[in-house]
Amino acid sequence: xxxxxxxxxxxxxxxxxxxxxxxxxxxxxxxxxxxxxxxxxxxxxxxxxxxxxxxxxxxxxxxxxxxxxxxxxxxxxxxxxxxxxxxxxxxxxxxxxxxxxxxxxxxxxxxxxxxxxxxxxxxxxxxxxxxxxxxxxxxxxxxxxxxxxxxxxxxxxxxxxxxxxxxxxxxxxxxxxxxxxxxxxxxxxxxxxxxxxxxxxxxxxxxxxxxxxxxxxxxxxxxxxxxxxxxxxxxxxxxxxxxxxxxxxxxxxxxxxxxxxxxxxxxxxxxxxxxxxxxxxxxxxxxxxxxxxxxxxxxxxxxxxxxxxxxxxxxxxxxxxxxxxxxxxxxxxxxxxxxxxxxxxxxxxxxxxxxxxxxxxxxxxxxxxxxxxxxxxxxxxxxxxxxxxxxxxxxxxxxxxxxxxxxxxxxxxxxxxxxxxxxxxxxxxxxxxxxxxxxxxxxxxxxxxxxxxxxxxxxxxxxxxxxxx
Amino acid sequence: xxxxxxxxxxxxxxxxxxxxxxxxxxxxxxxxxxxxxxxxxxxxxxxxxxxxxxxxxxxxxxxxxxxxxxxxxxxxxxxxxxxxxxxxxxxxxxxxxxxxxxxxxxxxxxxxxxxxxxxxxxxxxxxxxxxxxxxxxxxxxxxxxxxxxxxxxxxxxxxxxxxxxxxxxxxxxxxxxxxxxxxxxxxxxxxxxxxxxxxxxxxxxxxx
Ligand code: SF4
Numbered sequence: 001x002x003x004x005x006x007x008x009x010x011x012x013x014x015x016x017x018x019x020x021x022x023x024x025x026x027x028x029x030x031x032x033x034x035x036x037x038x039x040x041x042x043x044x045x046x047x048x049x050x051x052x053x054x055x056x057x058x059x060x061x062x063x064x065x066x067x068x069x070x071x072x073x074x075x076x077x078x079x080x081x082x083x084x085x086x087x088x089x090x091x092x093x094x095x096x097x098x099x100x101x102x103x104x105x106x107x108x109x110x111x112x113x114x115x116x117x118x119x120x121x122x123x124x125x126x127x128x129x130x131x132x133x134x135x136x137x138x139x140x141x142x143x144x145x146x147x148x149x150x151x152x153x154x155x156x157x158x159x160x161x162x163x164x165x166x167x168x169x170x171x172x173x174x175x176x177x178x179x180x181x182x183x184x185x186x187x188x189x190x191x192x193x194x195x196x197x198x199x200x201x202x203x204x205x206x207x208x209x210x211x212x213x214x215x216x217x218x219x220x221x222x223x224x225x226x227x228x229x230x231x232x233x234x235x236x237x238x239x240x241x242x243x244x245x246x247x248x249x250x251x252x253x254x255x256x257x258x259x260x261x262x263x264x265x266x267x268x269x270x271x272x273x274x275x276x277x278x279x280x281x282x283x284x285x286x287x288x289x290x291x292x293x294x295x296x297x298x299x300x301x302x303x304x305x306x307x308x309x310x311x312x313x314x315x316x317x318x319x320x321x322x323x324x325x326x327x328x329x330x331x332x333x334x335x336x337x338x339x340x341x342x343x344x345x346x347x348x349x350x351x352x353x354x355x356x357x358x359x360x361x362x363x364x365x366x367x368x369x370x371x372x373x374x375x376x377x378x379x380x381x382x383x384x385x386x387x388x389x390x391x392x393x394x395x396x397x398x399x400x401x402x403x404x405x406x407x408x409x410x411x412x413x414x415x416x417x418x419x420x421x422x423x424x425x426x427x428x429x430x431x432x433x434x435x436x437x438x439x440x441x442x443x444x445x446x447x448x449x450x451x452x453x454x455x456x457x458x459x460x461x462x463x464x465x466x467x468x469x
Numbered sequence: 470x471x472x473x474x475x476x477x478x479x480x481x482x483x484x485x486x487x488x489x490x491x492x493x494x495x496x497x498x499x500x501x502x503x504x505x506x507x508x509x510x511x512x513x514x515x516x517x518x519x520x521x522x523x524x525x526x527x528x529x530x531x532x533x534x535x536x537x538x539x540x541x542x543x544x545x546x547x548x549x550x551x552x553x554x555x556x557x558x559x560x561x562x563x564x565x566x567x568x569x570x571x572x573x574x575x576x577x578x579x580x581x582x583x584x585x586x587x588x589x590x591x592x593x594x595x596x597x598x599x600x601x602x603x604x605x606x607x608x609x610x611x612x613x614x615x616x617x618x619x620x621x622x623x624x625x626x627x628x629x630x631x632x633x634x635x636x637x638x639x640x641x642x643x644x645x646x647x648x649x650x651x652x653x654x655x656x657x658x659x660x661x662x663x664x665x666x667x668x669x670x671x672x673x674x675x676x677x
Contacts, residue, residue, distance in 0.1 A: 017653065017656050017657055017660040018653050018656045020635065021635075022633070022634035022635040022638070023633065023634070023635065024633075024635040026650065026653055026656070026657075028657070028660055028661070028664070030671050037499075037500075037552075038551065038552075038553070049647075051647060054657070055661070057672060057673055057674075058671070058672070066500065080500055080501065084500075119674075121670070121671075124671065129551060130550075130551055131549065131550050131551040131575055144575075145551040145575055146551060146575065146578070147551050147552075147553035147556075147575060147578060147579035147582060148553045149553060149579065149582035149583070149646075150578065150582065152647065153646060153647050153650065156647045156650075156651070157647060157650045157651060157653075157657065158657060158661075159650060159653075159657055161635070161646060161650065163633060163635070195487055195545060195548060196487070196544060196545035196548065196571055199545065199571050199572075199573075199574060200574060226549075229545065229548065229573070229574070230574075231574045231575060250674045250675075252670035252674075256669055256670040257670075259669070259670065260668070260670045263668065295487045295489075297487075316484065316486060316543065319485070320485070320486050320487075323485070413496050414496055414497075415496045415497075415500060416500075432489075432491065432549060432550075434489045434491040434492060434549060435489075435491070435492045435514050435515075436491060436492060436495050436514045437491050440495070440497075440514065441514075
């Protein structure tokens with residue numbers, strides 16, 4: 001390979017099955033992940049239309065969105081999930097698709113399961129009917145979310161019709177302050193460049209800060225690429241990646257591992273590669289971030305104040321800020337710190353991994369959840385839950401008054417009754433603070449796991465740095 | 470999929486920025502309502518008041534705009550979740566064409582797959598169209614012509630637009646994409662046969 005290809009170029013070129021003209025390619029899909037909403041619907045569509053699943057060996061499924069996270073749950077707990085879970089189960093059984101079923105030792109949020117099982121591999125094209133599929137870019141996979149029609153297309157053909165995205169690189173320089181983590185990096189990036197800055201692009205995250213992150217943190221970063229408007233975010237695979245994958249159940253073993261490793265080492269972007277757009281972020285000024293509005297770009301450092309619509313740069317901006325403040329129930333110009341809260345949710349494909357739970361537990365240890373607050377921890381997967389229990393993290397949380405739940409999306413998406421009450425305020429480690437996202441009229445503030453833990457014990461939005469010694 | 474060739478209809482402005490697919494259709498409604506009913510629940514948090522009555526102030530509830538088939542929207546329309554039900558809900562409300570300065574990438578794809586035309590135009594052009602739509606409330610004479618790539622306003626102003634050639638063909642023909650791709654069955658099989666040798670670790674993985 002000549003010396004001017006990006007990581008995305010290299011993966012793209014390897015997966016072109018046919019050039020369809022008009023800038024479109026038929027791309028091979030190496031890994032297709034299915035979940036209980038879009039996966040179930042697409043399997044039904046395949047059935048209804050009489051298609052055959054092309055390569056069931058390349059598809060893997062797990063129920064996560066619709067399922068309850070209540071301890072002792074079954075298919076129907078919560079009342080609405082049964083149709084979705086059973087539909088997924090039936091479709092997978094019919095075609096021989098590997099399913100990590102409800103209460104299986106590997107079940108979990110699809111974007112936690114993929115990396116954890118070694119299904120997500122460097123250099124692969126991975127898709128899933130879910131916008132946060134960008135998460136898998138953490139391992140150097142080219143991964144993006146698709147709608148359910150495209151899920152059916154992949155099931156029936158193992159390919160997708162695609163136009164190559166433009167390419168952007170964001171470099172992170174400087175050194176991180178204490179208690180500033182991957183979640184803050186990506187929230188800050190979204191606030192700085194805007195929620196549509198990545199529209200039409202695949203983003204490569206680069207720089208020494210990124211290389212120093214573990215795989216969980218890289219997943220957090222790539223996860224929220226979609227909140228930057230990009231379908232895909234990716235990080236070059238390196239020894240951190242390979243170390244992570246070495247003992248994963250579905251990762252290659254023995255001779256195939258060596259062969260794969262040689263392939264993976266050649267993937268990173270060449271020094272002379274050109275990007276359509278290059279951005280950089282100096283991380284030195286970043287403090288723990290909290291959203292104040294109804295879009296992930298409506299964000300400030302914890303010591304910041306809310307904006308005043310009167311000072312907006314134009315009418316549309318003014319209306320935007322005003323609508324967000326009305327919904328979130330806060331006043332123009334007020335400080336975010338000290339705002340009382342009702343709920344805390346620690347979990348999701350953004351921050352439901354073991355290292356996230358460790359960060360939160362460190363703050364919770366020896367403290368109590370404030371009286372007014374109901375706080376939940378929902379591990380991202382069954383292996384995360386098990387590993388956390390082995391370390392005693394569940395005890396740390398439950399002794400403080402947290403609820404310790406079963407793995408799934410839970411309150412991130414408020415399916416199946418797991419929601420924030422109307423008008424109640426929640427600090428959440430998830431990725432979306434949209435109107436009604438955590439339930440009708442629910443008010444969401446996105447933050448990192450330690451900040452969420454700090455809010456739970458303080459009873460208000462607070463600066464974790466004041467609690468951490 | 471329904472073809473899109475030419476459409477003459479009312480245009481309704483909804484000039485909010487970053488309208489996300491959660492607000493277009495909530496998880497509650499997409500899980501509990503059949504596809505045919507999703508249109509009724511589109512934009513529910515804005516469209517209805519707490520008591521379930523229609524909110525007369527919501528842009529799309531205003532007389533003159535209720536039968537619109539063209540939506541003129543603010544930046545980054547349809548951002549967020551990949552839920553295709555957002556497109557089904559809009560189409561259930563009667564929309565067949567959306568015009569905005571930009572769309573969520575997955576949402577725009579989902580539109581094409583469902584025969585909805587998503588047109589990106591520069592922001593000032595979209596603002597002009599929104600203004601024209603406001604003036605023309607109830608006038609059905611906005612025309613979107615995908616054969617000539619031209620929008621015509623009630624006053625007769627013409628605005629050219631661009632759309633990816635592949636998407637345009639698919640919309641004009643109302644193509645079944647899966648059927649079309651299956652015609653490349655041999656190329657897919659050949660790719661996999663080659664790839665199995667080059668990257669054996671991708672295929673047939675099981676846990677020891
Ligand atoms: S945790 Fe939330 S964002 Fe992630 S896949 Fe589930 S619903 Fe989507």
